[in-house]
Amino acid sequence: MLRGILGKTIRLLGYTLQYGCIAHCAFEYVGGVVMCSGPSMEPTIQNSDIVFAENLSRHFYAIQRGDIIIAKSPSDPKSNICKRVIGLEGDKIFTHSPSDYLKSHSYVPRGHVWLEGDNLQNSTDSRFYGPVPYGLIRGRICLKIWPLNDFGFLRDSPNSHRFSDE
């Protein structure tokens, strides 16, 4: 009887390992469901919204201006940030609001992106920690799945004046 239980346990562990690996591959190479917290992407994404993030775009280097992405935080690699891509490498970024008298701008370095939250007043983003290396991007958010009254693709940025036309 003991041998039967041992056999069953080993088989259970085997299945757990197998499905764990399949889940890892699915999340790493296809996509997964993520819960977002924080106010920095309001009104597009509210606190405790659940979204679906796909990870194919970053493997094919197909992230574009205006995409909302999840990335590892530059100041803490164990936590994630969720921001919108404002500029790609080579783009001109206005580091102060264009209505200021002294317009100052900089160019996004090679291999980096400029990220900003939609809620500009309440977002710690590239305006604080500078351009973010592309290698930190984990995935692109394509669909909001909760709350149900807001189900569907995500809206464009409410701050379209921040986008430069190279």
Add this chain to the structure above:
Amino acid sequence: MMLAQGFGRRYMKAFLKGFFVAVPVTVTFLDQVACVARVEGASMQPSLNPGGSHSSDVVLLNHWKVRNYEVQRGDIVSLVSPKNPEQKIIKRVIALEGDIIKTIGHKNRYVKVPRGHMWVEGDHHGHSFDSNAFGPVALGLLHAHATHILWPPERWQRLESVLPPERVPVQTEEK
């Protein structure tokens, strides 16, 4: 005829079953536990590739050790290049967050490594595209810790975490 068809279908079933076990497990292992890689370039001479273009070292990359982004000064690590995300580079960790380092050829003479970042350098100063060129790198770009040289057989060895005495940080943050 019917017997052969039945056998073919059973073979297909067994093949697919094996495929769906072997591929995810192997891919997860290579991504999360360990893999091997060939080192190219001269930026880590003489520790790696002392023979130059004649023979490239093959190293064992240990992902499991860096899963919590814990590295020590002197470790040889592979990371995603901050200037080109399609490329991985292999360098030695010189300083961790909070350290003040004296740079070689960087635009600032002294640099304090920000939170969540590290300073990496190749052993072959002057022939290395490292933090002296692109500044501190985010720990999130860490890929793996290179622990052993596996090939060529005469160079089979464990890579030691040695910080060259002339590159010791000026000030380190006490943890």
